[in-house]
Ligand SMILES: [Zn+2]
């Protein structure tokens with residue numbers, strides 16, 4: 001928190017227009033520094049204040065959630081905006097009578113705690129717990145209406161034991177398994193990363209650190225089992241932003257195609273490499289008569305066999321491997337300069353019996369499809385480029401119709417095109433041919449239709465300390481009897497490491513993370529250097545065993561934390577299904593779009609897994625998702641390195657939490673980026689000061705005045721009431737979906753301007769006390785979701801009962817909100833001349849007469865003939881004159 005002396009002079013001068021932050025009270029003056037701590041103390045003393053009611057309370061529920069923060073130690077403005085959006089919605093839903101759950105927790109495992117430990121020699125746990133305490137204090141100071149009775153901290157055994165429990169359930173179900181594979185490695189993190197955590201070839205935490213590929217044995221979660229469901233259910237998520245759904249669709253990357261076996265010529269099955277055949281994956285089997293080569297990835301098993309006896313080929317392949325690695329690490333394998341080398345071998349196209357040369361090409365990836373393709377230069381851009389470069393044959397087999405002669409190549413038509421020069425298939429439409437040819441391949445034993453995905457299984461092993469220990473041990477007796485399903489699992493997944501791997505029993509949980517260990521930069525899992533942790537006994541044979549020393553990816557923690565909120569103190573289960581049935585799916589989830597293919601895909605998978613083990617009945621965790629924009633300053637995202645960070649504490653100290661929160665909602669629509677301008681916060685503070693003066697001035701009218709007698713209300717009173725009910729209607733509508741809180745707050749400001757203009761009429765008694773009372777009561781209620789401290793104080797001043805956020809949201813009176821005059825633009829020959837006012841609901845004759853009687857219109861049409869009058873009711877009058 002900045003010292004007052006360090007505040008620059010120009011900010012100081014701002015103080016004269018900002019409210020006094022001094023503690024000397026004066027009637028009608030706005031003192032956030034006095035009001036806010038007063039109410040905060042009252043709220044802090046009542047832990048049940050924002051607590052949700054039980055699932056059996058009989059009220060409709062509303063689960064309002066913002067993504068939980070990482071406890072770095074301080075909230076930044078992006079957080080403030082995120083939580084201000086959610087808090088406004090939660091408060092509004094309370095006022096609408098819902099049983100609202102609005103919890104908060106801490107995504108408390110992760111690398112920064114270990115880095116901090118290295119830097120400051122503070123144990124990660126201590127550092128994390130103390131950061132949580134500071135941030136919680138900030139949350140309270142901001143007046144966030146959070147149910148702290150449901151607080152969840154993921155680094156505590158009460159929570160992470162359930163990660164271990166889920167892991168065992170998934171292991172039993174064959175959804176957690178170990179295999180050796182090529183994995184992403186960040187040298188700065190000193191750990192493996194999931195594919196989702198690699199952004200443009202770099203680490204998601206270290207945006208300038210290229211990720212390396214290493215061959216390691218790791219734990220994986222079988223998210224691909226749900227690939228189709230994850231894809232199909234996106235169509236059900238009407239309340240999700242299209243951009244997020246598109247990102248997930250692309251990430252899942254489903255593609256339908258055909259597997260076709262090409263036999264390697266001159267090789268009896270088995271004597272040339274693993275199978276003596278090459279299985280290619282193609283999405284266009286209909287073009288197979290045009291295949292003029294087969295292309296293999298440098299890592300293809302057959303290539304490995306051949307390079308053993310061909311040093312020239314070996315050298316070329318090594319070079320390609322190096323290129324691929326570099327391109328992949330640069331994140332742009334698609335941009336690689338394509339080249340290849342002929343192996344001198346041939347493979348036979350099973351559809352026409354023709355041999356085609358086998359090449360190894362640098363742009364074919366081992367982990368996409370089968371690592372082998374058939375090259376059809378006439379009908380594929382990339383293959384055409386490659387064939388042109390190396391003078392390979394180009395054979396046209398697809399055309400718009402059978403009579404097409406000259407056709408520029410490559411021709412990639414599909415839906416409207418037919419096969420030519422394709423034997424018995426000639427004349428078939430491409431799409432029908434794809435189905436029939438796949439079936440033909442299957443019937444003849446050399447292929448089948450298939451589906452591939454870009455989505456890979458989720459690598460969850462991390463070679464780090466500060467995470468959930470994986471509840472598995474390696475028994476030195478090497479037996480495999482420990483797991484009830486080990487046989488079946490091993491049969492299904494031969495890559496699972498054989499021997500010694502034993503799952504712990506539920507009763508062995510939690511496996512506690514040792515509280516204090518020495519964090520170093522040495523390679524390998526830090527837990528491996530803690531003998532008290534590593535050495536244990538096998539739960540089956542009681543012989544000596546070693547614990548798994550990798551920990552779980554922290555995205556495991558956030559995959560299900562929102563289920564724990566509903567039952568945060570349950571010590572016998574992660575949560576009870578009955579409560580989940582009431583609270584789920586989450587009605588509104590709010591967070592950054594950067595999680596679109598990380599947390600938001602993992603948590604969808606986790607819910608489906610929990611459904612399949614009978615824990616929940618919902619298919620999806622989140623009904624509606626909102627992704628807010630970033631907070632930027634001076635044109636760039638706020639960040640320490642850019643030196644443009646604005647501290648919430650500083651804003652609170654100068655203008656109060658209400659002004660800071662309300663500004664973050666007012667300055668831009670919530671889904672857009674917000675450019676932080678301090679004078680805007682000062683402006684909001686002045687606005688609240690104005691409201692404070694008005695509410696205080698008319699505080700006495702509230703006693704006994706509740707119902708407005710519309711029939712006897714003056715014109716001035718009705719005008720103000722009309723504005724009031726229009727404002728209520730607008731805000732009510734916005735909360736139901738559009739969330740244009742910026743225009744909501746602007747509408748309230750407009751209303752306040754009208755109230756100020758009507759002060760003489762209020763003072764003279766022209767506007768009734770009942771009307772004044774209704775206007776101020778509603779004004780305070782409408783501000784309640786945006787400025788909780790301020791409205792608590794104002795509510796008390798006008799004698800409101802109970803907490804303002806439990807008071808009923810004002811209902812818009814449509815009758816009163818209706819305009820009694822509307823404005824109609826009048827054009828002459830399409831050009832705007834004047835805007836006239838007519839009584840609302842006037843018929844065309846009245847509108848026409850009013851328009852024609854206007855002096856400006858008369859001047860414009862004088863001496864001319866009106867040939868036509870076009871009236872768009874309620875919108876426009878256009879006079880056509882000659
Ligand atoms: Zn990293």
Ligand SMILES: [Zn+2]
Pocket residue numbers: 475476477478479502538539540541542543
């Ligand atoms: Zn054993």
